Amino acid sequence: MSLLDQAAKNLSPYKAMMAESASKNDEVKFIIQPNILMDILKDEMDSRAIDKKMKKQFAGFRTRLKTAEWRLAGMLNYVDEEIYRVQIGKTLESMMKHIKLVQPNGDWVLLDYEADIRPNKNGDQSLMLAASFVDTKNENDMKYQNGIPSVDVNVDVTGSNKELIEAIQAQGGGSDNAELIATLNRFINSMTPQNASVEENKSKVKEENVLDEVPGDFSE
Numbered sequence: 001m002s003l004l005d006q007a008a009k010n011l012s013p014y015k016a017m018m019a020e021s022a023s024k025n026d027e028v029k030f031i032i033q034p035n036i037l038m039d040i041l042k043d044e045m046d047s048r049a050i051d052k053k054m055k056k057q058f059a060g061f062r063t064r065l066k067t068a069e070w071r072l073a074g075m076l077n078y079v080d081e082e083i084y085r086v087q088i089g090k091t092l093e094s095m096m097k098h099i100k101l102v103q104p105n106g107d108w109v110l111l112d113y114e115a116d117i118r119p120n121k122n123g124d125q126s127l128m129l130a131a132s133f134v135d136t137k138n139e140n141d142m143k144y145q146n147g148i149p150s151v152d153v154n155v156d157v158t159g160s161n162k163e164l165i166e167a168i169q170a171q172g173g174g175s176d177n178a179e180l181i182a183t184l185n186r187f188i189n190s191m192t193p194q195n196a197s198v199e200e201n202k203s204k205v206k207e208e209n210v211l212d213e214v215p216g217d218f219s220e
Contacts, residue, residue: 037070038127050110058111061134061136064099069120070127073124073125111132115130
């Protein structure tokens, strides 16, 4: 073997260090194929959704549908599997947070989903996700008016309210209203905690449109 051939087989310490560094960089493998993005998304969704055998027991229960999309141009060759899985989790957390802000009386879980690659509204090929969440308690929908929960205005004729109505009826045309005034004061005081609860709900609903900002494009 010639001296040149022998020299070619021996790497200098500098070249060996560079080769080792390149090997470490190769460990971070960006996703370059759309089908890999789809496979990871389905794996994450399947692991978070309720068991398929349980779906029948929630037939007819109230649900909420949420959607998300990722442009392929902003994902391919920009994210690795670890980053992508974290993003999927953050997206689902954001969906759930919004549902619970508007309908906090339910116990919401991921029921089903559908994913596909389609053009978005701008014509860009995107990974589309539609996720359906079900309330396992099947509570009634909370109604809102002007951004705050609607209050039931039906008069409760039990307890102090019944006492108030009876006092009004007993007064008739009498001129002494001291007893009626005292009853009214007791009624107003009894309503104070309820009014405080309504104010808390107002504050809570103001956050309805506050969502976690989840990046859908890593190209920038």
